[in-house]
Amino acid sequence: MSSFVLALGIAALGGLGAVTRFTIDTQIKRAYKAAFPLTTLLINAIASFLAGMFAAMAAYGAMGADAKLLLATGFCGGLSTFSTAINEITSLLKSERLGTAAAYMATCVIVPLLCVIAGYAVI
Amino acid sequence: MADSEALHKDSAAYAPADAAQPAADDHAVPAPAPAYNPLTDWGVYAAVFCGGFVGTLLRYALSVALPQNGSAGGVLYWGTFTANMLAAFVYAAVAAYLGAASWMGARRKERTNRALGMGLCGGLSTMSTFALEGFTQLRVAQDAADAASQSVGGTSIVVTTTGAGPTIPANVAFVIYVALTYVVGVLLAYAGSAVGASLGAKAAAGHSGPDSASSVADAPSEPVSAGVSMDVGNAADSDTSESPDASASSDASESEVK
Numbered sequence: 164m165s166s167f168v169l170a171l172g173i174a175a176l177g178g179l180g181a182v183t184r185f186t187i188d189t190q191i192k193r194a195y196k197a198a199f200p201l202t203t204l205l206i207n208a209i210a211s212f213l214a215g216m217f218a219a220m221a222a223y224g225a226m227g228a229d230a231k232l233l234l235a236t237g238f239c240g241g242l243s244t245f246s247t248a249i250n251e252i253t254s255l256l257k258s259e260r261l262g263t264a265a266a267y268m269a270t271c272v273i274v275p276l277l278c279v280i281a282g283y284a285v286i
Numbered sequence: 287m288a289d290s291e292a293l294h295k296d297s298a299a300y301a302p303a304d305a306a307q308p309a310a311d312d313h314a315v316p317a318p319a320p321a322y323n324p325l326t327d328w329g330v331y332a333a334v335f336c337g338g339f340v341g342t343l344l345r346y347a348l349s350v351a352l353p354q355n356g357s358a359g360g361v362l363y364w365g366t367f368t369a370n371m372l373a374a375f376v377y378a379a380v381a382a383y384l385g386a387a388s389w390m391g392a393r394r395k396e397r398t399n400r401a402l403g404m405g406l407c408g409g410l411s412t413m414s415t416f417a418l419e420g421f422t423q424l425r426v427a428q429d430a431a432d433a434a435s436q437s438v439g440g441t442s443i444v445v446t447t448t449g450a451g452p453t454i455p456a457n458v459a460f461v462i463y464v465a466l467t468y469v470v471g472v473l474l475a476y477a478g479s480a481v482g483a484s485l486g487a488k489a490a491a492g493h494s495g496p497d498s499a500s501s502v503a504d505a506p507s508e509p510v511s512a513g514v515s516m517d518v519g520n521a522a523d524s525d526t527s528e529s530p531d532a533s534a535s536s537d538a539s540e541s542e543v544k
Contacts, residue, residue: 170346177342177409178335185334185404193323207413214414215421236346236415241338245411245471246373247404252468253378253475272464275417283421 164229173237180210180241200251200267203244204274210243211275215282223286243275333397337405345369345410356419357426359453362463363419366412373411374471377403378478379485386486389493416467420460427457 164172184206191202214235221231248271255264349365356363380402384395454462 170343173346174339174343177345178337178339178405181338181341181405181408182331182335184408185331185400188404210414211417214418218418218421232346235418236349236412237342239414240345240412241342241409243411243413243415244373244404244408245370245413245416245467246377246407247411248413249374249468249471249475250377250381253472253479256472268468271413272468275413276420279414279417279421 169229169232172233176233176237177241180238180243184242184244200248200255203247203251204267204270207243207248207271207275208278210239211278212282213242214239215279215284216286217282218279219283219286225286327397330397330400333401334405337401337407338409341373341406341409341411345412349415354419356459356463357423357456361454361459362466363416366415366419367463367467370411370416370467371470371474373407375474375478376410377407378475379482380407382479382482383486383489384482386483386490388490420464423456423460423463427455427460430456 187206188202191205192199217226217231217235217239220226221228221235226234252264252268252271255261255267345365348369349363352364352368353360354363354365380399384390384399387395390398
């Protein structure tokens with residue numbers, strides 16, 4: 164796969180990941196008004212778990228480098244989001260909910276990491 | 287805060303018809319407008335896809351162009367770090383700008399917010415790659431610790447072979463990478479929302495004259511409405527348009543919705 168086509172593929176899968184995130188996020192928030200900010204955490208957890216799996220598959224030779232880029236950098240990268248999480252933390256800080264902000268930040272650090280480890284271990 | 291609250295006051299008219307709402311809120315909901323369900327608005331899907339496409343492309347380009355050796359003697363994965371920091375800033379700026387954009391219709395604002403915020407910034411930023419990189423740093427550190435403990439007279443300083451002598455051990459790099467990412471990210475989010483709010487206020491003044499600018503400037507002094515947790519959530523994300531709490535706020539800005 165030429166690097167140009169690969170880049171387009173990564174970008175397209177990233178777009179798909181973003182649409183998936185939008186769909187899940189909006190659907191959950193429409194059903195559960197108090198879902199802030201756990202939808203982002205849930206989506207990031209899923210994306211991190213998948214990324215861990217893809218990384219393991221690539222490490223064990225079950226997946227080529229191109230495929231790994233497409234799936235991990237492309238889809239999982241688009242599915243997950245750091246900017247939304249940071250802005251949720253900032254919003255909590257601005258409304259002086261410092262305890263919630265700290266707790267949320269801690270879970271944002273820990274949960275995706277645990278999910279990556281779990282995804283990696285499953286393969 | 288008021289930036290995104292203003293955004294949601296505009297969106298109050300677009301409460302979904304099928305959402306379960308407690309009876310107590312009914313009196314505060316304005317006269318029924320067509321229920322806006324973003325999940326059936328194909329334009330929003332297209333907008334989010336395009337934003338995600340561009341954002342992911344940019345992130346990939348950054349990861350190729352900038353050093354990504356956070357576990358091999360470098361400290362940061364500069365490509366991922368730059369992309370995440372940029373997205374944190376832009377997301378906050380866009381949300382603040384749109385919050386002050388009183389000349390825009392609610393639907394256009396919603397679409398722009400999702401395209402740029404969820405789409406572009408969501409694609410540009412990544413939590414999964416960041417977590418994967420942290421995991422790699424921890425594994426490299428663990429392997430180095432195992433190797434050091436097995437060698438005769440193992441030292442506690444890990445020397446990585448980049449040819450220039452002792453470099454930063456991967457476990458230290460992990461802590462620095464994670465700490466910097468979050469601290470700088472939050473700082474940039476504060477900066478972004480300040481920049482966005484001021485640009486938005488100026489643009490609003492340009493569109494509608496001095497009266498608009500002063501009412502936008504007054505917005506920050508409005509108290510956060512009763513449903514604090516809901517507004518905080520919506521203020522951060524600006525993604526949901528159906529919060530019933532927005533309708534309970536003062537309607538000073540709603541009268542400006544075109």
